[in-house]
Amino acid sequence: MPDADGATGLSRGTMIRRILVLGALTALGPLTIDLYLPAFPDIAGDLSATEAQVQLTLTGTLLGFAVGQLILGPWSDAVGRRRPLIAATLTHVVASLLCAVAPTIEVLGVFRVLQGMAAAAGAVVSMAVVRDLYTGMPAIRLLSRLMLVTGVAPVLAPTLGGQVLQFTDWRGVFWVLAALGLGLVAVVVFGLQETLPEDRRRAGGVAATLRTYGSILRERTFVGLMLTGGLMMAALFGYIAGSSFVFQDVFGLSEQAYGIVFGVNSLGLIAATQLNARLVRRVRPQWILAGALVVASAAAALMVVFAATGLLGIYGIAVPLFVILTTVGFTMPNIPVLALANHGRSAGTAAALLGAMNFAVGAVSAPLVGAFGTGSAVPMAGVMLGMSVLAVAAMFLIARPRQISGLEPDPPITGETPPPAVVETHVPEPVAAGRRGRRRLTALSPGAAHRPAATHDTVPGTGRPAALPGSRRARRQRSRS
DSSP: OOOSOTTTSOOHHHHHHHHHHHHHHHHHHHHHHHTTGGGHHHHHHHTTOOHHHHHHHHHHHHHHHHHHHHHHHHHHHHHOSHHHHHHHHHHHHHHHHHHHTOOSHHHHHHHHHHHHHHHHHHHHHHHHHHHHHOOHHHHHHHHHHHHHHHHHHHHHHHHHHHHHHTTSOHHHHHHHHHHHHHHHHHHHHHHOOOOSOGGGOOOOSHHHHHHHHHHHHTOHHHHHHHHHHHHHHHHHHHHHHHHHIIIIIISOOOHHHHHHHHHHHHHHHHHHHHHHHHHTTTSOHHHHHHHHHHHHHHHHHHHHHHHHHOTTTTHHHHHHHHHHHHHHHHHHHHHHHHHHTTOSTTHHHHHHHHHHHHHHHHHHHHHHHHHTOSSSSHHHHHHHHHHHHHHHHIIIIIIOGGGSOOOOOOOOOOOOOOOOSOEEEEEEOOGGGOOSSOEEEEEEOTTGGGSOOGGGOBOTTTOOBOOOTTSHHHHHHHHHO
């Protein structure tokens, strides 16, 4: 899918169209996870379930989201991107309808797992599509724009869910998700061309998939970046799990005031993703990532000190949190591009590993915050500090920024075979040379096609054609000169 803007590979119109299509697909996951959160009390009352049982439906959705990526990523490497997207999105529609008519909390939990698995297609395949089309800086720029959707969707989803509940009950939320799924099927059918040519697809099968996973996991740089991303996601999950208790119970903020704090932190993350798209033009992404991790660890350490001593009160927690969330905006776009750079033929599989690790490692931090108690900000700050420090260790000891090849702005991958460095052609000598049918081989270097052929050169002052190197005429000409 070549662009008109061959210099950068990103014409404005093409970039906007791809951001809209891929952004819509990426948003399906956060909307599926978060849209029904305001309906928890209604679900518990209608299905005679406990709050813990209702929360388990969210856990099941996250589990399905992680497992779905591991399945859909390799599938998209084998058959192309469009078919898994369409099939998974249609499955999401069916699962949403089944959730809407679920008679018990157990049935709802099962269908939520299926819904999460289907919603994973948008996340993992969108990342693979970016890798199909772009590498290097253009890929980082496009992913930075997509992170805008990733940052906004989780913030807006509960608010949208609350608005939906003003017009319907909790079952209506899943009818809305089904309608969104149908709309995305149309988006994929009419707005997304196939980006993985058949000659770049991998053979399917469980054994082949496991071999691909094994080969990717043997690459040190990928493993280091995968762990780095998962650990930073764990720090983010620690914030999500503990911030409501810290700001509302410890510091006494109202729900509205806490919403403002949450929104401001989200704005920092979103602003960082957009600044990253400009910053990568001057600084290599691995060093942006390394610097962001160090800053996040320093801010988390300060937050632990402020939480333990009570120094600066709420500002001692809110300001470091804003800094940490902002650094996450620099890690989210750069890690996938660096990790997928050497996995063009298995981009879906590699992206699935990245996504699954984010949820697997990230899900560990939420129970840790609760295990250490929510009576102060120390547990949340401690978990975020531990995850940030481990992310720094994974980056510098395993991924090793100096060993990651620098990325330069690249044109989009079009699937065209580059011209060979040397092309041999038979060029007949001019008739004026008086030779009979002599032909010779002329080696053309790249760009030589724009220069006159050597056979049309003449001897200065004579008008006669130049002789072949090494011939007797050439030797006589050299001796005369």
